[in-house]
Amino acid sequence: MAEKKGPFQKVVIDQDICIGCGACVSVCPYQALELDENGKARLIWDMCKxxxxxxxxxxxxxxxxxxxxxATAKSKANWYRFSKPLSDAERKEFEEWKTKYGIAWAPA
Ligand code: SF4
Incomplete structure (x- = not known):
């Protein structure tokens, strides 16, 4: 598979709707999704392409x-994390993504 180039729009997950089936985790070719400690799908932001x-x-x-x-989903917390501390370039892309798409919450 050819590596895609960013910037990426990525995906939003509503964990209140998620039933934890794991289908999304299985199908992602970039391992950008996981089930969190509550059994809900969570995006690993920097892995999504x-x-x-x-x-x-x-x-x-x-x-x-x-x-x-x-907007209801985008305003929720805890539905994504980072795989590692972001580089300066990734941090810049992240801030632009948040602004562009109106994402309110960010991981600590
Ligand atoms: S684990 Fe993924 S595919 Fe399954 S319900 Fe949750 S978000 Fe949907």
Whole structure:
């Protein structure tokens, strides 16, 4: 698979809708999704490269492309994390992503 180039829009997950089936985790070619300590899908932000295979496989429609996600989902907390401390370039991309898509919450 050719490596895609950023910037990426990534995906938004509504953990209140997620039933923890793991389908999205299994299908992601970049290992950018996991089940968190509560058994809910969580995005590993810096791993996501806009494959979007996760969106159609979710049986309860709890994942959207970020550009298509409802504001209710985008305003929630804890649905993504980073795999590691962000580089300066990644931090810049992250701040631009938050602003562009109106993401309110960020990991500590
Ligand atoms: S596919 Fe949907 S319901 Fe299943 S773990 Fe992922 S977000 Fe949750």
């Amino acid at each position: 806009d494959d979007f295979s996760c969106v159609p496989v979710c049986p309860v429609n709890a994942i959207w492309k970020t550009s298509e996600a409802p």
